[in-house]
Amino acid sequence: MHMKIIAFMKYKEMNRLQIHTKTLCFLREEIYSHYILHSERNKMYVVGFFASVLLLVAMDAAVAFPRRNLKCRKPLPSIRFNIRGDNLIDLTHNFDDHAPYWPGDPSGFELKTLFSGFVNGTVNFFSSWKFFSQPEHLGTHLDAPSHYYLNGIDVSGIDLKNLIGPGVLINLKRNGERFGPDSQISIDDIMEWEVERKIRMRSGSIVLLYTGYGDVYPDRAAYFGTNMTGEDGIPHIRFPGLSPDAARWLIDHRCIAAVGIDTASIDFGQSTDFETHRILHERNIPNFENLANLREVAESGRNFNVIALPQKIAQGTGAPLRIVAVLDKEA
Ligand SMILES: [Zn+2]
Incomplete structure (x- = not known):
């Protein structure tokens, strides 16, 4: 035929x-x-x-092509910043055995000395080395899209453009009070930043949410809302987070590169469906948790850029993060 x-x-x-x-x-x-x-x-x-x-x-x-607004697919604008000794703020908490770990995790940060002492040879010299272990999602850390999205990229696959970019600090403290423990940060809360400055945040921004919780870290009771560990503690976790609507808006209407918060999770403590995580990760947006020293960034009142470099764990769903704010000159 x-x-x-x-x-x-x-x-x-x-x-x-x-x-x-x-x-x-x-x-x-x-x-x-x-x-x-x-x-x-x-x-x-x-x-x-x-x-x-x-x-x-x-x-x-x-x-x-994970779900992502088409208009956000264009290349991010380039940024330029000067690093001097006096314009860096470390947004990282120390990793030590005080770091409060998530109540469902079996243990926190552990550091063991493998050797410490003087070595006798032709010369007598000191040497020391140690071994550390910790859950991926402990202390100041990054959540990779593979954390809440089946086909999401892992820590090692995250584009550096999502980790280095212009910073936006949303100050949610009111009259010196921390943001409410059961509250979720809304689109209006974020838009206030734009209204006050009469500008629109740039695409590729790294948005940092200052709730005031970072100021009480590592006090477990004040930070998690409970001293309980283990599965029994999970229903008692209370702290604020980013609302799913605001996460969607930041991605679809502001084309952000990443978002970070000074609490233990980007979803508020009482969340059981982790919708904000899922929205971010479905769209390949990483997030940062347990950020430190956001008060200093807020008090500086200066524009800044963010450099956030996680440990490059292949197949990791999260990783310890060293994150720094680089302040611009005073306006
Ligand atoms: Zn995490």
Whole structure:
């Protein structure tokens, strides 16, 4: 039948106006009898084949293009900053055994000395080395999109453009009080920053949320709202977080690169569905948690850029993070 089709195509090219209706009918019947009507089984194979191709294409597209606003796909604007000794603020808490770990985690930060002492050789010298271990999501850390999205990238795959960018500090403290423990930061709370300054935050911004909780770290009771550890402690966790609506708005309308907070989670403590995490991670946006010293950034009143470099853990869903604010000159 293949030959007949080729012959027909040539015939069609030679004289398009004189297509022989008998040839057309013959071809149609030939195709029907071969692939569709002749056998129900063949029909199922054909349908099954095309359905599998469509499914594979859809799965591939889902992995390659996570849900992201099209207008945010253009390259992020470049930034420029000067690093001097006096314009750096470390936004990282110390990693030590005081670091309060999530109540569901079995343990926190551990540091063991493997060797410490003087080595006798041709010269006598001191040497020391240690071994540390900790949960991925302890202390100041990064959450990778693979934390709450099946096909999300892991820590090692995060684009550096999501980790270095212009900073925006949203100060949520009111009259010296911390943001409410069961509150969620709204779109209005964030828009206040733009209204006050009469500007729109740049695309590629790294938005840092200062709730005041970072100021009481590592006091577990004040920070988590409970002293309890283990699974029993989880229902008692209370601290504020970013609302799902505001996360969606920051990504879709402000094209942010990342968002960070000075609490133990980007979702508020009482969340059970972790919707804000899921919204961020589905769109390949990483987030930072347990940030330190945001008060200093707020009090400086200066524009700043952020450099946030996590330990590059292959397949990690999170990693310890060293994060720094680089302040601009005073305006
Ligand atoms: Zn985390």
